Amino acid sequence: MSHSLGILLAFVALISWGFGDFFIQKTVRIIGSWKALFCIGIVGLFGLFPFVVNDLARLDSTDFILLGLLGLVVVFASLFDFEALRQGKISIIEPIIGLELPIVVGLSVTLTRESITSAQLFLMGVVFVGIVSAVTTHYTHLHYHKRIFEKGAILAGVGAIGMALTDFLVGVSSREISPLMAIWFAHSFLTIICGLRLFSRGETVSLVSDIRKHPGPIVGQSILDNLAWVTFGFATTAIPIAITTTIVESYIALTVLLGLFVNREKLKPHQLIGVIMAIAGVIALAYFSF
Numbered sequence: 001m002s003h004s005l006g007i008l009l010a011f012v013a014l015i016s017w018g019f020g021d022f023f024i025q026k027t028v029r030i031i032g033s034w035k036a037l038f039c040i041g042i043v044g045l046f047g048l049f050p051f052v053v054n055d056l057a058r059l060d061s062t063d064f065i066l067l068g069l070l071g072l073v074v075v076f077a078s079l080f081d082f083e084a085l086r087q088g089k090i091s092i093i094e095p096i097i098g099l100e101l102p103i104v105v106g107l108s109v110t111l112t113r114e115s116i117t118s119a120q121l122f123l124m125g126v127v128f129v130g131i132v133s134a135v136t137t138h139y140t141h142l143h144y145h146k147r148i149f150e151k152g153a154i155l156a157g158v159g160a161i162g163m164a165l166t167d168f169l170v171g172v173s174s175r176e177i178s179p180l181m182a183i184w185f186a187h188s189f190l191t192i193i194c195g196l197r198l199f200s201r202g203e204t205v206s207l208v209s210d211i212r213k214h215p216g217p218i219v220g221q222s223i224l225d226n227l228a229w230v231t232f233g234f235a236t237t238a239i240p241i242a243i244t245t246t247i248v249e250s251y252i253a254l255t256v257l258l259g260l261f262v263n264r265e266k267l268k269p270h271q272l273i274g275v276i277m278a279i280a281g282v283i284a285l286a287y288f289s290f
Contacts, residue, residue, distance in 0.1 A: 006238025007286045010247040013231040014282075018254030020224030025085050026217040031210045033082035035203065036221065037075075038194035039211070043222040044187025048230070052184045063177050070169040070182060071189030077162025078190065084156035096156035098131045101249045103164035108242040112172070116242055119288055124246045127281035133274025134253045170233050171241035179233030187226065246285060253278040 027036045059067075081097060105124055108114045116124075173182035198204050211218055228248075235244045253275045 003239055006235045006244070007247065009231040009235040010239070010244045011286075013228045013235060013244075013248045014251045014254065016224045016228035016231065017248060017251035018258065020221055020228055021251065021255050022258050023217040023221035023224065024082070027214070027221050028082050028086045030214050030217065031207070033079060033086060034194050034197055035207050035210060036082060036218070037078050037190055038198060038207070039218050039222045040225045041187045041189075041191035041194060044183060044226045044229075045191045047226060048180055048184040048187070051180045052178075055178065055181055059177070059181075066169070066173055066176065067182065067185040068189075070166070070173050071186050073162060073165045073169055074186040075190055075193050077159055077166045080155050080159035080162055084153075084159050087155065096153060097160050097163065098128065098249065098252055099157070099160040100164040100167065101128050101131070101245060103161065104167045104245040105242040107164065107168045108171070108240060108245075111168075112241065114240040114242055116240065117288070120243065120285060123281050123285040123288065124242070127246050127250060127278050127285065130274045130277030130279075130281055131249060131252045134271050134278055136271070136274075167232075167245050168241060170229065171236035171244065174233035174236050179230060179237065182233055183226065183229045187229075243285065247282050250278045250282045 024036060027039075084097065101124070105116070105121075109116055170179075170182055170186070173185075195204075198207060228251075232244060232248055235248075257275065
């Protein structure tokens with residue numbers, strides 16, 4: 001796969017997550033995190049199965065260990081991420097979750113020995129600062145040491161670490177096995193864990209009712225999240241995981257724009273500057289990555 005196609009797929013993942021998170025926040029506040037994750041998982045399980053069924057017999061013990069680790073991390077990270085969004089203020093939560101970006105860059109450079117130029121590293125920093133500025137409504141929120149007292153902040157911090165590990169493991173699994181297998185296995189694992197939890201609490205019947213009442217956000221988040229992960233996985237096979245994650249992470253700036261145009265929210269000057277920094281940084285990074 002060419003570099004240009006990898007960058008294009010990263011942008012598809014960016015757009016998919018931007019709109020997907022918009023629906024995810026609506027969904028988790030309507031039906032809760034476990035049900036929302038189950039819906040995402042089951043769409044991935046059945047939607048991707050035809051594309052991986054012939055490759056299942058080729059998996060060896062090493063593959064199962066890697067995919068099993070990915071599945072555990074996905075469940076762990078997603079629950080913390082979703083619960084943080086459900087409980088906390090988005091202006092507090094999103095900048096903390098955005099910390100996954102420098103963590104992924106560190107993991108990629110250290111463990112997979114990815115080659116990142118000084119210009120690319122600088123642009124990654126510009127994108128990160130832009131993202132944090134875009135989703136921070138007040139300058140006092142930039143003091144990370146004070147956020148620990150905000151509701152959902154600790155969940156977001158743990159979620160950021162978990163999502164960084166997820167990004168990294170999806171990239172490694174996509175390269176070592178295949179992007180479709182990595183996402184199918186992870187979301188199948190997610191379906192089983194969430195399904196067992198819902199069944200034990202007698203919530204499976206109410207889930208059907210929830211889907212009938214709120215099909216738009218539930219179906220939207222389920223399809224877009226799977227599309228985002230698949231395109232992210234394919235992108236990491238063509239360009240470095242660190243660069244892919246930097247491009248994709250700018251979906252957070254997109255959610256700010258959605259809030260501006262869809263929810264009629266007003267942006268403060270530093271937020272607008274942050275959006276411009278993030279977008280400009282991603283475009284420049286894509287250009288210097290060819």
